[in-house]
Amino acid sequence: MASTSNSTSSKIITLRSSDGEVFEVEESVALESNLIRRMMEDDCANNIIPLPNVTAPIFYLVIEHCKKHAEMKDNKEKKKELRSQGEELLKSDPHTYSNLMEAVNYLDIKSLMDLTAQWLADFLKGKSPRLIRELLKIKNDFTPEEEAEILERNRWAFD
Amino acid sequence: MPGLVVGEKRFTEPEMCFSTANQKKNPRTHSKIASQLTPDAQPDSYCPILPGLPDDVAKYCLALVPRCDFPIMGAVCKQWRSFIRNKEFITIRKEAGTVEEWLYVLTGDPEGKGSHWEVxxxxxxxxxxxxxxxxxxxxxFGVVVLDGNLLVIAGHSADVGPxxxxxxxxxxxxxxxxxSMLAKMNVARYDFACAEVGGMVYAVGGxxxxGENLCSVEVYDPEKNEWxxxxxxxxxxxxxxxxGFEGKLYVMGGRSSFTIGNSRFVDVYDPKRHTWCEMKNGCVMVTAHAVLGKKLFCMEWKNQRKLAVYNxxxxxxxxxxxxxxxxxRIGFRFGILNGKLLLFSLQEEPEYQTLLYDPDAKPGSEWKTSALKPSGLCLCSVTIKA
Incomplete structure (x- = not known):
């Protein structure tokens, strides 16, 4: 997925976020996005590529993580570090997390999709249903009876 | 294929955890994850699995959670529960490579006073x-695994008897x-054969x-919940x-009318043609059996120091x-875990270590021991992937 070795004379791709900001990105980084790859294959390689679904602050985050991801390719320690950053972001700024994930999904970046999805999965791990609902603002639609029954059956899991 | 759809970003409740992006009108603008999957919720009652995320992204996230957390996730809300129950959940886990295999053992309590399932x-x-x-x-009774669920079928009361x-x-x-309880069978039976073939469960004879001997056969369709x-x-x-092998049902062992002693016949049912045929080379008096890969592993009563492997x-x-x-004479029960055959002793021998047979290992190193051991005698076991 990541850049090929001939990145010495890397081409620069110009992209424009939904709020009008213009980004210049190395081709190797931009091509992490399958959406951009497809658009370039189509024709608009010489023009500014519009990204109507991504705002500038989120696009910054995406590029930053693309770069980090490329760096840590064979580095287990860094991989771990990157994986553990999700918990922090989800706790402190879930709104940004969800925007980031939507952008990653829209731009179709496989490596970042795996990473951000793993963040959420790790975040859910070991939390009680009540806490999950509270943190993710999910409505509890079980009756108190149903809930008591689930709790009783899974006491080992909810301690 | 993601088009150039302008997704208006309107965050009506900025304090909310996940944004309420405009996904009701446009629930899917992406194709890479499980694009064959369609949201099963009705448009009227449409409510995202995770507020602010497209459902197939949310589903992918949930499918990455470790298996021991499934019951907890199923307790978050009804939509999560129904997704986790759904076959689609397993499909996504397979694609993501997160399927875990667990061995469920029906274990006898001390002094034969009952039993319990343990993992x-x-x-x-x-x-x-x-x-x-x-x-x-x-x-x-019979046990079968179907769509990640364990079915316990028919049998007789242990206290009252046959x-x-x-x-x-x-x-x-x-x-x-x-x-939970499923539909009853048409014919009450015990000591019968059962297996899953092509997503259906077959129950044969018994x-x-x-106390009469049965030749009746019935099939369970999970979509209809019907025998x-x-x-x-x-x-x-x-x-x-x-x-079950290659879409066909094989029935072996036990006894049958018109044969003296034990039946060496193998009855084979082809669900596509709705016909039975028979073969002559089955094994007899089987004390343990398990399917591993594309082979059947049996142990015959006459020699419990050999595995009889059917291809x-x-x-x-x-x-x-x-x-x-x-x-x-000391026999075993079989368990299957991660492509290996486990042999649990039928005798309480504290020094016995579970034997493990790896059919894919280099010749000479197929046999090992395993730390896995049920807390009591293994009565039967099933392997469930999820």
Whole structure:
């Protein structure tokens, strides 16, 4: 997925976020996005590529993580570090997390999709249903009876 | 294919955790994850799995959570529960490579006073127990795994004996850790053969309510929750077992009318043609059996120091000696975990270490020991992937 070795004379791709900001990105980084790859294959390689679904602050985050991801390719320690950053972001700024994930999904970046999805999965791990609902603002639609029954059956899991 | 759809970003509740992006009008603008999957919720009641995320992204996230957390996720809300129960959940986990294999062992309590199901092989969970099976304690029932659920089929009451034959079927939903009841069978039976073939469960022969020998066969369709009687065996058969290979049902072992002693015949059912045929080279008096890969592993009563391995592709048997000395009468129960065969002793021997047979290992190193051991005697076991 990541850049090929001939990145010495890397081409620069110009992209424009939904709020009008213009980004210049190395081709190797931009091509992490399958959406951009497809658009370039189509024709608009010489023009500014519009990204109507991504705002500038989120696009910054995406590029930053693309770069980090490329760096840590064979580095287990860094991989771990990157994986553990999700918990922090989800706790402190879930709104940004969800925007980031939507952008990653829209731009179709496989490596970042795996990473951000793993963040959420790790975040859910070991939390009680009540806490999950509270943190993710999910409505509890079980009756108190149903809930008591689930709790009783899974006491080992909810301690 | 993601188009250039302008997704208006309107965050009506900025303090909310996840944004309420405009996904009701445009629930899918992406194609890479599980694009064949369609949201099953009705448009009127549409409510995202995770507020602010497209459903297929949310589903992918949930499918990455470790298996031991499924019951917790199933307790968050009804939509999560229904997603986790759904076959689609397993499909996404397979694609993501996160499927975990657990071994469920029905373990005898000390002094034969009952039994309980426990889980072996799950990470960090030492002998995790299942909630008790509903209904009266039973014997001579059948067990089958279907869509990640364990089915406990028919049998008779352990206390009352064969006079109380049942047609009840219970299902353990492994992902939600709960029991429920399925449709009853048409014919109450015990000591019969059962197996899953092509997403359906077949129950063959056994003894009936009056102790008569049965040739009747029925099939369970999970989509309809319905048992249907199909073509009978040519003659009654009981005490037998079954397995599925290449879309066909194989029934072996046990006894049948018109044969003296034990039946060496193999009855083979082809669900596509709705016909039975028979072969002559089955094994007899089978004390343990399990399907591993594309082969059937059996242990025959006459020699419990050998595995009899059946290969359905060329209809051949191969013998594999078990590297264990001592009385050959001490038998085993089989378990399958991660492509290996486990041999649990049927005798309480504290020094016995579970033997492990790896059919794919280099010649000479197929046999090892395993730390996995049920807390009591293994009565039967099933492997469930989820």
């Amino acid at each position: 072996l092989g799950c990470v960090g969970g030492e002998h995790q127990l299942l909630p008790p099976m509903p209904g009266p304690m039973k014997a001579a 006079g109380s034959v049942s047609a009840d079927v219970y299902q353990y939903e492994s992902r939600l850790n709960r029991w 003894y009936g309510a009056d 249907t009687i199909i073509e009978s065996l040519r003659r009654p058969r009981w005490g037998c077992f079954a397995c 359905p592709t060329d209809n051949s048997w191969q013998m594999v000696p078990i590297p264990l000395t001592g009385s050959s």
